[in-house]
Amino acid sequence: MAVSVAEHGHDVGHGAHDEIIYQETRDMRLMGFVLFLFSDVVLFSSYIFAYIYLRNSIPSWPPIVDGHQLPRLDTAFAAFNSVVLFGSGVTMHWALEHWKHGNRGRFDLFMWLTIVLGLGFLGGQSYEYAHAQIGGWSGNTFGASFFTLTGMHGLHVFLGVCFLFVLWLQTKKNVYDQHHFFGLTAGTLYWHFVDVIWVVLFFLFYLW
Amino acid sequence: MDLATIEKAVAFIGALVVFTFAVIGLRGEWKKTGLDDNVTKVLLALMAFGCFLVVLAVFGVLPRGGGA
Numbered sequence: 001m002a003v004s005v006a007e008h009g010h011d012v013g014h015g016a017h018d019e020i021i022y023q024e025t026r027d028m029r030l031m032g033f034v035l036f037l038f039s040d041v042v043l044f045s046s047y048i049f050a051y052i053y054l055r056n057s058i059p060s061w062p063p064i065v066d067g068h069q070l071p072r073l074d075t076a077f078a079a080f081n082s083v084v085l086f087g088s089g090v091t092m093h094w095a096l097e098h099w100k101h102g103n104r105g106r107f108d109l110f111m112w113l114t115i116v117l118g119l120g121f122l123g124g125q126s127y128e129y130a131h132a133q134i135g136g137w138s139g140n141t142f143g144a145s146f147f148t149l150t151g152m153h154g155l156h157v158f159l160g161v162c163f164l165f166v167l168w169l170q171t172k173k174n175v176y177d178q179h180h181f182f183g184l185t186a187g188t189l190y191w192h193f194v195d196v197i198w199v200v201l202f203f204l205f206y207l208w
Numbered sequence: 209m210d211l212a213t214i215e216k217a218v219a220f221i222g223a224l225v226v227f228t229f230a231v232i233g234l235r236g237e238w239k240k241t242g243l244d245d246n247v248t249k250v251l252l253a254l255m256a257f258g259c260f261l262v263v264l265a266v267f268g269v270l271p272r273g274g275g276a
């Protein structure tokens with residue numbers, strides 16, 4: 001991610017030769033970025049399958065700790081917080097679309113909406129961590145799985161927010177133009193990816 | 209009206225809005241053929257599916273047995 005952002009200083013090509021080089025390197029960088037996302041899918045998958053294994057190896061879920069069954073997580077709040085994150089995915093998509101159409105004012109608006117919604121999601125996650133009645137990180141398998149997976153996802157969201165803020169700063173420094181904006185494409189793909197991982201986690205922890 | 213009801217109402221309205229804009233975005237991407245466009249299609253579709261899951265949660269269809 002850092003590499004693809006750093007390379008964007010060369011995004012705005014000059015002349016036909018630069019344009020050809022830009023297109024060739026863009027395709028390679030895009031493939032590299034998609035492979036990076038795949039590697040993250042593998043990372044999350046390993047933890048998710050560990051959670052599924054743990055869950056299926058215990059007769060009752062949530063598990064019984066000290067003679068009492070742990071309560072389910074707050075589905076209503078999670079649904080609300082999920083919509084905040086999914087909404088940020090949509091605003092990011094429209095930010096990129098407005099950039100492609102040269103509407104920088106609306107790009108700024110949607111980019112900042114995305115960042116604020118991302119921070120809102122992190123705030124909601126913090127609130128849930130403070131109020132979840134499922135024990136701590138090391139208290140039981142439910143708490144350990146929940147905090148590990150959602151914590152790792154939260155870290156990705158935080159890094160994504162930083163990524164988007166850097167991209168926004170780069171647009172202010174004219175690193176990209178209407179036809180050369182690989183960084184923004186990568187940022188949008190990353191943000192959608194983070195959203196989709198949450199779809200899986202939302203189902204596993206709150207709806208299953 | 210308790211807090212959970214308000215959260216569910218906001219989540220339901222938000223899910224409908226996000227689903228609608230995700231589908232509009234998906235339609236806009238539909239005829240594009242680049243790698244980034246195709247990945248975006250998959251991710252937008254999954255995000256729309258996420259909104260569907262939110263609606264199921266709001267109406268108590270999932271989780272089975274009712275949530276907290």
